[in-house]
Amino acid sequence: MRMSMNGISSMATRQVLNDLACAYETKSGERIAIESTGGVAAFKRIEEGEAFDIVVLAADAIDRLAASSRIDAASRVRVARSGVAIAVAKGAPRPSVDDEAAVREAVLAARTIGYSTGPSGVYLTRLFERWGIAERIAPRIVQAQPGVAVGTLIARGEVELGFQQMSEMIGVEGIDVLGMLPPEIQALTVFEGAICANARAPQLARAFLAFLASPDAGDAKVRHGMEPC
The missing domain is CATH 3.40.190.10 (Periplasmic binding protein-like II)
Structure with a gap:
C-alpha cells in the first residue's frame, strides 16, 4: 500500500523541497506533499496544532517549536543553509x-x-x-x-x-x-527539518528527513542557491 506524508516549510526552501520530494517519490513510490508559505505563518500553524508530518524552518524557529513540544526534538536534521x-x-x-x-x-x-x-x-x-x-x-x-x-x-x-x-x-x-x-x-541561515508531534506518518517522515540530509540531496540544494550542511 502506497504511503503518504505531508509537511510545511517557509518559502526559502520551497523550490529545493519540491525537487527533493519528487526525487524521493520516484525513488520510494511514496507520496510527499510539502506546503510552502511564509515562515511566520508556518510556525504559527504548527504552534496551533495543525496536523503535519514534518516541518522545515530556520533553526531558531525549530528551537522554539522544540521548546513548546510541537516537534520531536530528537528527530531534528540540518537540511541546508543559505546566504x-x-x-x-x-x-x-x-x-x-x-x-x-x-x-x-x-x-x-x-x-x-x-x-x-x-x-x-x-x-x-x-x-x-x-x-x-x-x-x-x-x-x-x-x-x-x-x-x-x-x-x-x-x-x-x-x-x-x-x-x-x-x-x-x-x-x-x-x-x-x-x-x-x-x-x-554575510548571514547564513541554517534550515532544519523535524517530525511534528502530531505526525500521522512518522516512519515515512523520518525516512524523508534522512534523505533530505543525505549526500544524494546535495546537488538539488546547490542548484537552488543553498549549501549542504
Whole structure:
C-alpha cells in the first residue's frame, strides 16, 4: 500500500523541497506533499496544532517549536543553509556590492529598499541599525508580505534594491542578482527539518528527513542557491 506524508516549510526552501520530494517519490513510490508559505505563518500553524508530518524552518524557529513540544526534538536534521543575495530590476544600473562600505552606499542611494519578514529581513534590520542609518532610510523600506518574494517586488518596480535568501531570488523573472552580501556582513541561515508531534506518518517522515540530509540531496540544494550542511 502506497504511503503518504505531508509537511510545511517557509518559502526559502520551497523550490529545493519540491525537487527533493519528487526525487524521493520516484525513488520510494511514496507520496510527499510539502506546503510552502511564509515562515511566520508556518510556525504559527504548527504552534496551533495543525496536523503535519514534518516541518522545515530556520533553526531558531525549530528551537522554539522544540521548546513548546510541537516537534520531536530528537528527530531534528540540518537540511541546508543559505546566504543573503542582493538584486535589482533587470537592466537597471548595478551598484557595487563588493564590500561592506559599497553595500552601505548602495542602500543609502536606493529610492526603495526591500527585504522579507524572514531571517534575512531580521538580520538586515539589525545591520542597518548597526550602520546608524535605520531612521534615515525607514521611509524607503518596503517589507515583503509573508509568502511574497522580494524579487517579485523588484520585478514590479516597487523595490529598487532588494535583499533575500539566494534560494528565493533564483528563477525570479525580471531581476538581476548582483551577488551575495560580502563575507564580512554575510548571514547564513541554517534550515532544519523535524517530525511534528502530531505526525500521522512518522516512519515515512523520518525516512524523508534522512534523505533530505543525505549526500544524494546535495546537488538539488546547490542548484537552488543553498549549501549542504
